[in-house]
Amino acid sequence: MSKTSPKGVALVTGASSGIGAIYADRLAERGYDLILVARNEDRLTAAAEHLQAETGVNVTPLTADLGNHTDLAKVEAVLRDNPDITMLVNNAGVGSVASILQADVDKMEAMIDVNITALTRLTYAAAPAFVARGKGAIINISSAVAIAVENLNGVYSASKSYVLSFGHSLQKDLADKGVRVQTVLPAATATEFWDVAGYAPQKTSDTTMRAEDLVDAALAGFDAGELVTIPALHDTKAWTQWEAERRAMASKFRNPKPAPHYHVA
Numbered sequence: 001m002s003k004t005s006p007k008g009v010a011l012v013t014g015a016s017s018g019i020g021a022i023y024a025d026r027l028a029e030r031g032y033d034l035i036l037v038a039r040n041e042d043r044l045t046a047a048a049e050h051l052q053a054e055t056g057v058n059v060t061p062l063t064a065d066l067g068n069h070t071d072l073a074k075v076e077a078v079l080r081d082n083p084d085i086t087m088l089v090n091n092a093g094v095g096s097v098a099s100i101l102q103a104d105v106d107k108m109e110a111m112i113d114v115n116i117t118a119l120t121r122l123t124y125a126a127a128p129a130f131v132a133r134g135k136g137a138i139i140n141i142s143s144a145v146a147i148a149v150e151n152l153n154g155v156y157s158a159s160k161s162y163v164l165s166f167g168h169s170l171q172k173d174l175a176d177k178g179v180r181v182q183t184v185l186p187a188a189t190a191t192e193f194w195d196v197a198g199y200a201p202q203k204t205s206d207t208t209m210r211a212e213d214l215v216d217a218a219l220a221g222f223d224a225g226e227l228v229t230i231p232a233l234h235d236t237k238a239w240t241q242w243e244a245e246r247r248a249m250a251s252k253f254r255n256p257k258p259a260p261h262y263h264v265a
């Protein structure tokens with residue numbers, strides 16, 4: 001294996017298909033060496049061989065089920081112990097379109113394991129290592145349904161709201177430590193996500209974005225220093241106003257008494 005790239009190594013979860021596979025492609029083009037994580041070993045190996053041949057970067061497939069504690073611990077250890085890692089893309093995720101009356105609660109728990117627990121534990125492994133080195137970047141893939149929470153399955157939307165909130169908090173904690181955190185909110189994107197989620201026709205809807213366009217816009221937002229990137233939102237003021245109002249409200253909770261309209265004596 002040749003020397004590590006000056007850009008360092010990017011570890012991308014969910015790199016066997018869809019958005020994660022495009023991140024892998026674009027980051028390889030940018031000169032990052034890669035560690036690609038997902039369950040499907042054949043796909044990871046094929047992607048690694050292809051990207052290595054096309055771009056000359058080092059690509060290591062790392063097969064892991066992020067819903068399995070032992071596998072997750074293996075990826076956490078890589079993030080903690082490999083000093084060449086400069087970027088973590090927390091992209092792996094699963095969704096559903098089922099309502100609470102249709103959905104299986106065990107599947108919901110498995111979704112939380114990947115969308116929330118794995119993303120959290122991988123971030124907790126990477127952040128101190130990046131801080132110790134004085135540099136690093138964490139890109140967390142949330143969703144437009146973090147805001148438009150009624151659109152899909154409630155556990156999925158709430159898991160993506162978690163990613164958005166966690167990102168705000170990480171940005172505060174890591175702001176002066178040389179570590180960047182970007183939260184990306186894709187809207188409907190043409191990937192296998194929709195087959196797994198239970199609504200395949202969304203892939204070909206004329207409101208659905210190509211994964212390539214989504215990732216190119218997200219990386220343009222990263223380059224521009226955005227904290228939150230919402231590629232499908234053309235009315236960018238809608239986000240900045242909402243976010244400014246949220247932050248302004250934060251200073252209004254410090255009252256020892258309930259608001260007068262609750263009529264608590």
Ligand SMILES: NC(=O)C1=CN([C@@H]2O[C@H](COP(=O)(O)OP(=O)(O)OC[C@H]3O[C@@H](n4cnc5c(N)ncnc54)[C@H](OP(=O)(O)O)[C@@H]3O)[C@@H](O)[C@H]2O)C=CC1
Nearest residue numbers: 014016017018019038039040066092093143188189191193
């Ligand atoms: N497509 C869309 O419309 C949108 C997607 N998103 C988010 O984008 C992210 C990527 O999804 P997308 O590319 O669309 O969908 P895909 O289904 O194409 O990709 C999901 C990726 O996650 C991996 N993955 C799923 N479960 C696990 C697991 N238990 N352990 C390890 N890897 C796992 C899959 O690999 P494998 O099966 O090999 O394990 C695959 O590589 C997700 O977080 C999703 O919530 C957000 C908004 C919109």
Ligand SMILES: CC(=O)[C@H](N)C(=O)O
Nearest residue numbers: 143144145186187188
């Ligand atoms: C599947 C998603 O998360 C997406 N943001 C959507 O808007 O449908």
